[in-house]
Amino acid sequence: MITGAVLAGGESSRFGRDKALEVFHGTRMVDRCVQGLRALCDPVLVVANDLSRLLDVDAALVRDIIPRRGPLGGIYTALFFSPHPWVLVKATDMPYLEPALAERLAREALQDKADVVVPRTGPYYEPLLAAYHVRCLPHVARCIRDDKRQIISFYGKVRVRTLEETQWRPLDPRGRSFWNVNTPEDLQRILLEEET
Numbered sequence: 001m002i003t004g005a006v007l008a009g010g011e012s013s014r015f016g017r018d019k020a021l022e023v024f025h026g027t028r029m030v031d032r033c034v035q036g037l038r039a040l041c042d043p044v045l046v047v048a049n050d051l052s053r054l055l056d057v058d059a060a061l062v063r064d065i066i067p068r069r070g071p072l073g074g075i076y077t078a079l080f081f082s083p084h085p086w087v088l089v090k091a092t093d094m095p096y097l098e099p100a101l102a103e104r105l106a107r108e109a110l111q112d113k114a115d116v117v118v119p120r121t122g123p124y125y126e127p128l129l130a131a132y133h134v135r136c137l138p139h140v141a142r143c144i145r146d147d148k149r150q151i152i153s154f155y156g157k158v159r160v161r162t163l164e165e166t167q168w169r170p171l172d173p174r175g176r177s178f179w180n181v182n183t184p185e186d187l188q189r190i191l192l193e194e195e196t
């Protein structure tokens with residue numbers, strides 16, 4: 001059993017309007033994420049500060065314990081409220097989730113040989129689609145207290161298992177699960193990429 005958590009509490013300042021509510025291929029980004037995680041996770045939490053705009057989302061809505069601390073604050077809240085030790089985290093601004101990749105992350109996590117299971121693209125971690133164990137909670141809390149914003153700030157303190165590119169590419173050849181939307185142009189680019 002693994003909890004799913006959609007991080008949807010960002011400011012969307014570069015996008016100009018709430019990314020979570022942006023409709024992509026007929027479905028709001030937040031709903032796409034919930035649907036993707038639901039296949040594997042129960043419960044699915046949607047974590048944000050202002051929940052009033054998300055009332056009709058078909059998931060458990062959870063308010064940031066410490067607001068406006070970026071995605072790390074959302075991960076903290078998800079771990080805090082998760083009924084299971086492992087949480088599969090996904091940012092709401094990532095419109096795709098390849099089921100085989102999500103399954104692999106969950107399977108590796110439930111082997112419980114690490115505290116974080118995170119894909120890596122070349123040298124870069126993909127911390128916004130990764131599994132976190134509740135053991136990470138005190139380390140995440142310390143980063144928040146020290147005003148460290150980068151999710152990977154606490155990775156040095158816990159056991160991190162990486163899913164290297166050679167391992168995830170066969171499951172998601174184009175790496176679509178990691179495409180993310182920061183600006184309206186990103187969304188246009190993704191739509192164009194889909195056609196190629």
Ligand SMILES: Nc1nc2c(ncn2[C@@H]2O[C@H](COP(=O)(O)OP(=O)(O)OP(=O)(O)O)[C@@H](O)[C@H]2O)c(=O)[nH]1
Nearest residue numbers: 008009010011012013014047069070071074091092
């Ligand atoms: N729960 C929660 N999620 C957050 C928070 N800040 C960012 N996120 C989510 O984390 C993911 C990555 O966010 P960013 O793109 O870095 O930031 P953003 O605030 O959404 O966008 P910008 O304002 O343009 O930087 C998105 O899915 C956000 O919704 C927060 O304070 N709480």
